[in-house]
Amino acid sequence: MKTFVSVLGLGLGLLLAPAAYAQTGDLLGQLDSQTTDPQKREVVSATFKATHIINSQSVETPGEGTLAFLIQHRFGTLNSGAYNFFGLDQAVLRLGFEYGLTDRLTVGIGRSSQEKTYDGSLKYRAIRQTTGARAMPVSVTLFASSAINTLKFNLAPGEDRSTASRVTYSYQALIARKFSPNLSVQLMPTLIHRNYVATPGQQNDVYALGGGLRQKITKRTALTADYYYLLPGNTADNFRNALGLGVDLETGGHIFQLHVTNSLGMTEKFFVPETTGKFFSGDLYFGFTVARNFTLKSQL
Numbered sequence: 001m002k003t004f005v006s007v008l009g010l011g012l013g014l015l016l017a018p019a020a021y022a023q024t025g026d027l028l029g030q031l032d033s034q035t036t037d038p039q040k041r042e043v044v045s046a047t048f049k050a051t052h053i054i055n056s057q058s059v060e061t062p063g064e065g066t067l068a069f070l071i072q073h074r075f076g077t078l079n080s081g082a083y084n085f086f087g088l089d090q091a092v093l094r095l096g097f098e099y100g101l102t103d104r105l106t107v108g109i110g111r112s113s114q115e116k117t118y119d120g121s122l123k124y125r126a127i128r129q130t131t132g133a134r135a136m137p138v139s140v141t142l143f144a145s146s147a148i149n150t151l152k153f154n155l156a157p158g159e160d161r162s163t164a165s166r167v168t169y170s171y172q173a174l175i176a177r178k179f180s181p182n183l184s185v186q187l188m189p190t191l192i193h194r195n196y197v198a199t200p201g202q203q204n205d206v207y208a209l210g211g212g213l214r215q216k217i218t219k220r221t222a223l224t225a226d227y228y229y230l231l232p233g234n235t236a237d238n239f240r241n242a243l244g245l246g247v248d249l250e251t252g253g254h255i256f257q258l259h260v261t262n263s264l265g266m267t268e269k270f271f272v273p274e275t276t277g278k279f280f281s282g283d284l285y286f287g288f289t290v291a292r293n294f295t296l297k298s299q300l
Contacts (some may be wrong), residue, residue, distance in 0.1 A: 044129040055245035062100040065297025070096040079282035080200040121145035165196035170268035182216040220250040257289040
């Protein structure tokens with residue numbers, strides 16, 4: 001109400017005494033000085049526009065009472081040739097749901113056609129970037145997920161594949177900063193634990209450091225990228241670092257994300273330790289994500 005009264009008074013003064021105001025300088029500067037408190041602590045919002053960047057999770061959560069429905073689709077490699085219609089004859093699909101139990105805590109489930117994998121996750125916004133007094137420079141979101149492979153295995157005599165051996169766990173700290181209204185950057189220390197590996201030389205625990213960014217170019221369009229560097233070890237020697245480049249399109253009620261990446265999988269279990277494509281040799285998977293939010297619980 002005070003802000004409204006200030007603005008109304010300023011407007012009336014301008015109408016009644018234009019000459020006097022013409023001598024005082026920049027009216028917008030005067031208005032800002034009355035309505036902006038540099039000591040006020042405010043949370044920085046919309047570091048990213050969706051809960052995913054490309055392969056990666058972002059620091060964003062749907063919010064309390066909001067259900068996010070994700071359709072993630074990835075075709076075959078572009079260099080697979082005309083016979084496979086440059087990858088369009090092949091596809092992997094993942095359907096996911098993410099529900100905000102609170103503004104900070106989200107639970108998610110999903111199912112991918114790759115290895116008939118089911119996944120579940122928890123995501124918690126531990127720290128939020130703020131401005132003003134005692135400003136917090138970054139946002140930190142903690143993410144944990146598990147994925148289970150439900151393929152039917154042709155087991156060799158004496159080989160045992162228990163349910164536990166089919167499970168992979170992922171743990172991440174998502175650390176992001178919105179540097180300006182147009183640029184956001186995120187770091188992602190990552191641990192993947194696999195209960196089962198085929199040979200003793202392979203790693204049950206795989207460590208990686210991820211990075212992602214979003215650069216806004218128009219009101220409703222932004223460029224995105226993410227990358228995972230595998231720390232030295234057997235996995236890094238035999239697999240590739242995952243790289244993705246994309247564009248986000250805001251179309252009213254949903255976010256439409258287009259991208260190319262050298263990783264076929266769309267969950268941490270796949271794209272962190274199992275990427276095989278050579279990005280700059282044309283092993284590029286074209287894909288898209290459609291994210292649509294539904295408010296199931298009133299915010300009032």
